[in-house]
Structure formats: C-alpha cells, structure tokens
Amino acid sequence: xxxxxxxxxxxxxxxxxxxxxxxxxxxxxxxxxxxxxxxxxxxxxxxxxxxxxxxxxxxxxxxxxxxxxxxxxxxxxxxxxxxxxxxxxxxxxxxxxxxxxxxxxxxxxxxxxxxxxxx
Numbered sequence: 001x002x003x004x005x006x007x008x009x010x011x012x013x014x015x016x017x018x019x020x021x022x023x024x025x026x027x028x029x030x031x032x033x034x035x036x037x038x039x040x041x042x043x044x045x046x047x048x049x050x051x052x053x054x055x056x057x058x059x060x061x062x063x064x065x066x067x068x069x070x071x072x073x074x075x076x077x078x079x080x081x082x083x084x085x086x087x088x089x090x091x092x093x094x095x096x097x098x099x100x101x102x103x104x105x106x107x108x109x110x111x112x113x114x115x116x117x118x119x
Contacts, residue, residue: 012112014058017098019087024097027088030081034070045092050116058102059110061086079104093117 012018031041042048053061066082068074077085083104091097094117103109 014090014095014112014115015118017096018100018112019090019095019097019102020099021097023084023087023101024091026081027084027086027091030077030085031088034077034081035085038071041092044089046094049089049093053114054116056114057110058086058112058114059106059108061114062109063106083109 031039062079062082065085066075066077066079070076083102087102096117
C-alpha cells in the first residue's frame, strides 16, 4: 500500500509554474501573428480567462482552441504554437512561470486543472 502511494503521481497544478518564459514569449509573438487581428488580449486573460475556464482543464482549452482557431484556418498551427499562446494567456492572467515547459499533448493537458492564480 505504501509503495502504491509513493508511485502515485500528483496532479499537476498551475501554482507549480507549469510553463516557461520562452513559451510565454513565443506565445506573445504567435498571438500577434495569428490572433490579434480578430481578438483582443483582454478577452482571453485575467478575469475573462478565469470566468470562462476556472474549474476546467488546460486540455479543455487546448482542445477548443486547436480545433477552432484561427477562424480562417482552424487547426493550422502546430500544437506547440497553441500551447505557447496558452502559456502567454496564463502569464498575462497572473500565473507564475516555472522551469518546465507546458506539454503540447492533449492527454497531459487534461490532467492540469485550471484554478484561479495565487494573488
């Protein structure tokens, strides 16, 4: 029983800093290229982000955005680009950066719950 408890992986938390500054910078650039012509940053960050995504997972966000955006060519970005944009939104919403890059696969992202950032 004790071994099983030690091997059980903890659920990743955004409070642990699950994205890097490099991802944020790439996301900032990608947002300007692929998103800013139709979207304002404030639509997807801060209280707007929390209101829409609180209680869901990063996988929910990634799945929606990667299958519907950009509107003119849904799914046309690389998974790494979508994740970088997500990291940019997280950073702009008050979540802290870390030393490990946010993964770009849906299954890993589904394990990360979105809770309000520590203030």
